[in-house]
Amino acid sequence: MAGRPAVPHVIWARPERTGRGPRPAFSRADIAAAAVRLADEGGLDAVSMRHVAAELGCGTMSLYNYVPRKEDLYELMVDAVGGEHELWEPSGDWRADLRRVAHQTRELMRRHPWLPRLMSPVYGFSPNALRFLEHCLACMDPLDAPYGTKLQLLALLNGCVTTYVANELATAERTRALPWSEEQENQVRIAYLGGQIASGAYPRMAAAFTEDAGPIDLEAVFAWMLDRVLDSFAP
Amino acid sequence: MAGRPAVPHVIWARPERTGRGPRPAFSRADIAAAAVRLADEGGLDAVSMRHVAAELGCGTMSLYNYVPRKEDLYELMVDAVGGEHELWEPSGDWRADLRRVAHQTRELMRRHPWLPRLMSPVYGFSPNALRFLEHCLACMDPLDAPYGTKLQLLALLNGCVTTYVANELATAERTRALPWSEEQENQVRIAYLGGQIASGAYPRMAAAFTEDAGPIDLEAVFAWMLDRVLDSFAP
DNA sequence: GCGCACTACGTACGCTGTACGTAACTAGGA
DNA sequence: TCCTAGTTACGTACAGCGTACGTAGTGCGC
Known part of the structure; x- marks a missing residue:
C-alpha cells in the first residue's frame, strides 16, 4: 500500500x-x-x-x-x-486573428518538425504556453461566449492544426531515419496497395485512387480545413 | 553518392x-x-x-x-x-454513420490507450485499415462529392478524434509511469498555475479558471466537437 | 568562519534495438 | 531420391539510452 x-x-x-x-x-x-x-x-x-x-x-x-x-x-x-510565436494587438476580427494564429502554428511546426510529437496538454501551462493562450483569448474578445467554450474551440483548433501538420510531416520525418528514400518506400507501398485494390475487395478505395485529381495543394487543403473548423464555431 | x-x-x-x-x-x-x-x-x-x-x-x-x-x-x-472495428450496412444517413464510426474509434482507443501514439498516416494501408476506409467511404455514399474530398473529411475527422482522445488519455497514461499519483502532480501544477494567474499577467486565463463551470462532461464535449466537424463539412 | 546546499561529473546498472554467426530443418529441382 | 538453397531458431555481442549513486569542490546564509 x-x-x-x-x-x-x-x-x-x-x-x-x-x-x-x-x-x-x-x-x-x-x-x-x-x-x-x-x-x-x-x-x-x-x-x-x-x-x-x-x-x-x-x-x-x-x-x-x-x-x-x-x-x-x-x-x-x-x-x-x-516563445517564437509572434503576438500582436488583436484586430477585432477574431476569425482572421485565429486564422493567423493557426498559420503561425503551422509555420512553427514546419520549422521544428519534432514539435507535433511533443505536443500534449501536459505541457499546456509553461510560461510561453500561458502567454500564447492569453493572446488567443484576447483575439477572441469580440466573441460573446464563456471562456470554457473559447478554450474548447482553441483546443479543437490546435488539435486539428497539430494533426494536420503531423500528417504532413510524418513521411518526411521518417525519411531521415530510414536507409532508403521516401520515394522508394512509397513505390513499394503503392505496389502493394495496387494489388489490394486490383483484387476488387475495395471498390471505393480503387475509385478514389484512380479518380483523376490534380496535384494536391497542401496550402489550400489546410486553409479549407481551417475555415471549416472556424465556420463550425460561428457559421 | x-x-x-x-x-x-x-x-x-x-x-x-x-x-x-x-x-x-x-x-x-x-x-x-x-x-x-x-x-x-x-x-x-x-x-x-x-x-x-x-x-x-x-x-x-x-x-x-x-x-x-x-x-x-x-x-x-x-x-x-x-480489426476490432465493427462494420455495418450503411444506414443512408452519412452523418449518423460517421458519428457512430467516431464513437467506435474513441472506444477502441480507450480500450487500447497506446493506440493514439501509434496512429500515423504511414500505417494507413494495412489490411484492416483498408477495410475500415472502405467502410467509411461506403457510409458516405449518399454524399455527392469527389472521393478526394471525402478522404480529406475522413482524415480531418479521424485526426480530431485521435487528438481529442489522446488529450483525454495523456494524463492517465502518464500516471502509469510516474512514481506519484495523478492528483498529486495536478495539485503541484495547479499551485504553480495559481501563482502565475494571481500575478495578473494573464487576466483572461485567470477569468477562465475562476469562471464557475460545472464539472466537465467529457462525453458532451466529444459529441460537441464531433458535430462541429461534421457540420463544417455539410452545414 | 562554519556548515550546508548546491554544482560538477565519473562510474555503473539495467534496459533497449538489432547485426552477426551458427545449427537445425524442409521443400523444390536434379 | 538426394542435394542444396532458403528458412527458422537463437545465443552472443555491441552501441546507445536514462539515470541512481558516490565523491569532490564551491560559495551563500547564518
Whole structure:
C-alpha cells in the first residue's frame, strides 16, 4: 500500500537559482536552445541527455542538476519554441486573428518538425504556453461566449492544426531515419496497395485512387480545413 | 553518392510463408495479439522485442524472422486492433454513420490507450485499415462529392478524434509511469498555475479558471466537437 | 568562519534495438 | 531420391539510452 515514494515535480515550479552553491553555468534557455538545435538538425532521436550535455560542453550527469528528468527537457523545448510565436494587438476580427494564429502554428511546426510529437496538454501551462493562450483569448474578445467554450474551440483548433501538420510531416520525418528514400518506400507501398485494390475487395478505395485529381495543394487543403473548423464555431 | 544500401520494406507486401524451411511457429496474428496484450497491460513501454518474444515463448532474435524492424511490430499492432472495428450496412444517413464510426474509434482507443501514439498516416494501408476506409467511404455514399474530398473529411475527422482522445488519455497514461499519483502532480501544477494567474499577467486565463463551470462532461464535449466537424463539412 | 546546499561529473546498472554467426530443418529441382 | 538453397531458431555481442549513486569542490546564509 505504501508505494509512490517520490514527490511530484513540475519544472516551472522549481526556481532556476536558489542562491546557495556555485552559480550555474547555464540557464534553462541555454539548455532548451541546445536541445532545440539538436532536434532541428538530427530529429528528436538526436536529443539524448548525453548529446545535449555534449552540445553544452558539460558532463552528462551535470545536466541532471538543471533537468531532473528527460521529460522536463522536452517541456523546456516545447516552451522555448513556443516563445517564437509572434503576438500582436488583436484586430477585432477574431476569425482572421485565429486564422493567423493557426498559420503561425503551422509555420512553427514546419520549422521544428519534432514539435507535433511533443505536443500534449501536459505541457499546456509553461510560461510561453500561458502567454500564447492569453493572446488567443484576447483575439477572441469580440466573441460573446464563456471562456470554457473559447478554450474548447482553441483546443479543437490546435488539435486539428497539430494533426494536420503531423500528417504532413510524418513521411518526411521518417525519411531521415530510414536507409532508403521516401520515394522508394512509397513505390513499394503503392505496389502493394495496387494489388489490394486490383483484387476488387475495395471498390471505393480503387475509385478514389484512380479518380483523376490534380496535384494536391497542401496550402489550400489546410486553409479549407481551417475555415471549416472556424465556420463550425460561428457559421 | 552510393548510400541508401537497404531495400524498402513494407511488411504487408512480404508473404507470411514462403514454403521453404521449417514451418513458422507463430502467425502474424499471434505476434500482434501478444504485443497488444503487453501494451494493454503495461503501456507501450512494455512492448519490447524481448518482452514480446518472451510472451510468445521464443528467443528474442527469432522474432526478427517474422518482424524485421520494431516499427513493423507497431504496424501489426495497429492493424490488429483495427480489426476490432465493427462494420455495418450503411444506414443512408452519412452523418449518423460517421458519428457512430467516431464513437467506435474513441472506444477502441480507450480500450487500447497506446493506440493514439501509434496512429500515423504511414500505417494507413494495412489490411484492416483498408477495410475500415472502405467502410467509411461506403457510409458516405449518399454524399455527392469527389472521393478526394471525402478522404480529406475522413482524415480531418479521424485526426480530431485521435487528438481529442489522446488529450483525454495523456494524463492517465502518464500516471502509469510516474512514481506519484495523478492528483498529486495536478495539485503541484495547479499551485504553480495559481501563482502565475494571481500575478495578473494573464487576466483572461485567470477569468477562465475562476469562471464557475460545472464539472466537465467529457462525453458532451466529444459529441460537441464531433458535430462541429461534421457540420463544417455539410452545414 | 562554519556548515550546508548546491554544482560538477565519473562510474555503473539495467534496459533497449538489432547485426552477426551458427545449427537445425524442409521443400523444390536434379 | 538426394542435394542444396532458403528458412527458422537463437545465443552472443555491441552501441546507445536514462539515470541512481558516490565523491569532490564551491560559495551563500547564518
